[in-house]
Amino acid sequence: MGAADTDAARGLPHDGALALASPAGRQLAAELRRIKQTSGLSFARLESRTHYSKASLERYVNGKLFPGRDAVEDIAQACGADPGPLLKFWDDALNAAIEMREATPPRETATDTEPSVPAGEPTRQPHGPFRDRRKVILLAGLGMVIALSAVLVFPWFSRPTAPKPPTSGCRDYSVDIHVYTTGKVCWKSASATVNGYVENPESTGKATAQLCVSNHPDVCSQIIDLASAAPGKGVRYHRTVHLPAGHGVWVRACAKGLCTQWD
Numbered sequence: 390m391g392a393a394d395t396d397a398a399r400g401l402p403h404d405g406a407l408a409l410a411s412p413a414g415r416q417l418a419a420e421l422r423r424i425k426q427t428s429g430l431s432f433a434r435l436e437s438r439t440h441y442s443k444a445s446l447e448r449y450v451n452g453k454l455f456p457g458r459d460a461v462e463d464i465a466q467a468c469g470a471d472p473g474p475l476l477k478f479w480d481d482a483l484n485a486a487i488e489m490r491e492a493t494p495p496r497e498t499a500t501d502t503e504p505s506v507p508a509g510e511p512t513r514q515p516h517g518p519f520r521d522r523r524k525v526i527l528l529a530g531l532g533m534v535i536a537l538s539a540v541l542v543f544p545w546f547s548r549p550t551a552p553k554p555p556t557s558g559c560r561d562y563s564v565d566i567h568v569y570t571t572g573k574v575c576w577k578s579a580s581a582t583v584n585g586y587v588e589n590p591e592s593t594g595k596a597t598a599q600l601c602v603s604n605h606p607d608v609c610s611q612i613i614d615l616a617s618a619a620p621g622k623g624v625r626y627h628r629t630v631h632l633p634a635g636h637g638v639w640v641r642a643c644a645k646g647l648c649t650q651w652d
Contacts, residue, residue, distance in 0.1 A: 405455030413481035418452030444561035
């Protein structure tokens with residue numbers, strides 16, 4: 390079982406930041422920049438020769454995002470370079486990230502404790518009628534605060550909010566969880582179109598790219614499977630969906646029961 394498969398089996402999402410922070414990760418980014426500069430290709434030309442958007446390629450080449458293994462190989466071949474040395478850097482960076490994560494001790498959960506009363510310190514409580522009077526005053530004041538809050542807050546909760554239709558535009562997305570999906574989503578008043586590519590490194594199980602249609606990114610009114618890729622494969626997808634008023638779309642990747650956040 391390879392390192393990537395071992396990590397996935399533990400249910401831990403891949404941490405690209407750790408991989409990029411390793412010496413091998415920094416060397417990988419440096420080599421990607423070198424072969425891209427040597428090839429003379431712009432990011433637009435490189436986009437036309439690979440399955441990745443210009444934004445994703447810029448992040449990979451400039452060390453802002455840890456690329457998938459297939460992405461490294463595709464970029465090298467598009468630039469006319471030997472992918473072998475770069476893939477060795479990729480493997481070393483991933484192994485270093487796994488080792489760093491395993492070496493990090495689990496965080497201790499803080500518990501709330503009540504401050505202790507120093508030994509010999511008397512606890513002073515009011516006695517007699519004054520104590521009862523103070524309770525009455527406090528309860529009366531609390532009742533007024535609750536009543537005033539209800540008057541001020543209730544109209545805001547009872548007032549319906551009209552959904553705002555989404556404006557037109559486009560954006561790139563890129564998410565990873567041992568499997569990767571990247572692409573671009575464009576939307577207008579009543580529809581959205583998503584174009585992307587889901588890639589699946591070997592020995593990770595089936596990878597799926599999903600689309601969320603909703604007026605809130607974490608409460609989907611509809612979840613659509615865009616494409617699924619078998620281990621070691623990559624699949625392109627293209628989908629146009631109807632958007633109700635005030636709705637938008639988000640994309641995520643899933644593998645072995647684990648999913649990224651919606652992007």
